[in-house]
Amino acid sequence: MYYLEANHIVKQYATHRALDNVTIKVPRNGIYGLLGPNGAGKTTLIRIINQITAPDEGEVLINDRPLHPSDVEHIGYLPEERGLYKKMKVGEQILYLAQLKGLSKNDAKERMKYWLGKFDIKGWEKKKIEELSKGMQQKIQFITTVMHRPELLIFDEPFSGFDPVNANLLKQEILEMRDNGATIIFSTHNMGSVEELCDEITLINRSHAVLQGEVAEIREQHKKHLFKIEVQQGELQSNDLYEITHAHPIHRGHAYTLRKRDPHMSNNELITLLTQQCQIAGFEEILPTMNEIFIETVGESALEEKQNA
């Protein structure tokens, strides 16, 4: 069921604990978001999965067996801080990194042709990396990440540095790889792309996993029972069942933001109640955005921290 499990990971550095008993379970063939403010421990966790560093405690399982050094050949990693050998030619660079991931030179050449064609940069093999624009370097970096057709892809802020057109291109590539069976871990601050792409997330804050689960479920859990209601005839007033938090006139009628007081009241009951008072033109439950949830969760724990201190 899970492609990757990291269980009870603890990583201690000289003065601070980067990860404290963090567990994540990444379902096969999905896109998993790893969220958190800067310095929360995301990169450390990613490095542990990449076997760049080892955890002090806990274990990482891939396909239900412990991580093995040869597993690096099944993982593609795009770090947040991009880097390539500046003096090296594009072709040499791609082939070199692909061979280090275990591809034969001929296979690597074959696939390089495919990718350069796909990104519309054929004939760039002889150019030096330093001659390319930043966006172009990003494309090369992306190609080096996916050349060996990894089963697990780890993207750390993949869209930073891309213009909207190329960011969209990249998004399509990521979705295509998911459809072809890859499992993807996706670390970002861009909450819009999380809602759009991720199936599940873990929010890490101050070395702890503070929020985990499916995106839809998390949004559901964090809902504030707010509704956006458009009314053509009649007006709504706050009462002991609901509260109008915001109202403004629109083209024909009014738009309201309404919060129900009893969380257990079903939406159907609410609609029935409202229809008795006015003509409803629109009814929509307002779910919190991931951005709001992020700020709320991180803010809460910051507050707790303050109180404890």
Added chain:
Amino acid sequence: MSKISLIIEREYLTRVQKKSFILMTILSPIIMVALIFAPIWLAQLSSDETRQIAIIDQTGLYEGIYQDSEEYQFTYTQGTFTPSQMRDGDSQPYAYVIIKGNLLDNPSGMTIYSQKQITNSCELMIKTQMEEFLKNEKLLSYNIPNIQQIIDESDVNLSIDTIRLEEDGAETQTSSEMVMVIGMAMTLIIYMFLMLYGGQVMSSVMQEKTNRIVEVMVSSVKPFELMIGKIVSIGLVGLTQLGIWILFIAGILISAGAIFSLGGTPDAASIEGMTAMAGGMNGADAAQLAVGETGIAQEIQRLMDSINITQLLICFVFFFIGGYILYASLFAAIGSAVDNESDTQQFMIPITFIIIFALYAGIFSAENPDGPLAMWCSMIPFTSPIVMMVRIPFGVSTWELALSMIILYGSAIGLAWIAGRIYRVGILMYGKKPSYKEMIKWIRYKA
């Protein structure tokens, strides 16, 4: 394993294909030769000018004892000269030598006046020629029969053979100057390569770190593999350069040897020219060498016989590799720990200090190759590659060589391991410059 060889291959090829490498390899020997010969050539240039020296001999005893040469011309006058006479006027001679009294009675009766400080060699020439003359004068004054002949015959030019008794009972003719020269040359080469290529390891590690390529690399290979790959490839580049130079020198020697053997016994004039150039010897000595029993070709032959070339080369390669691994590991650890060039200073100072100390220890060991300094410094791994190379041409017992190498390789491997522990943490640490204490902590981190 195949990943390490991939890394080595790439690092090696990019380095030897660099224009700077090709240029350095070709130009260095030329620059070296130029550095040696330029001063000699310049010295000869300056001697084209003939210097006038006025001898003012108030006694009249010493007229004509100084002979004119290419460098100096002498004029003799009697009488007195006041300082103003010597100072004023345009065409003053280079120096005035004033002799006030009989120098045998009064050794300080001679004074040199000049407007510019005269050269040491000029003063020495004036002094020794006069001393020689006075010595003869004194001897002649005893009125011994045939004294001139005795003096001439007492002027003996010794030629001493030095023979080393080998452990296996053989006797080897040696040339102590040449042994020393070869030892020093080896030491300097090792010193140069340790600094040069060790420094390259450091800057290359630092570059990968600041480029951020290192994070991509270590997601494919182990940090230790990356570090070893780098150290090995740069070492191979060094050996390649050295190999090219050795071929270069061998080529010159062989062609020189061919010229000698074709010409049979070389004529005195050509030898004189060559040796005067090479050693700055004066012509007379060189001519004597040529007409003497040992010609220069035989001299070279004797030198080749006196030193065990095979042993020397093998030891050189082993000490070079051991020393290189030792220092390159240190340099790699430093490169991984810092973010920029200026932060390396703090860590470079102790290393530079040790290497310079080793170099001095090497130079002094040439004077006393079996003394306690030489002995200890050829055992301590940080100095042994440099110091041992001075001692080997003088002959070092096998057990000492073996012990020194075991210590060197043991500590090189140990240090490489420690450096690897620091490296794998350091390359991923950005920002604050670490202290020694932190780096020691890194060694203990779980990999």
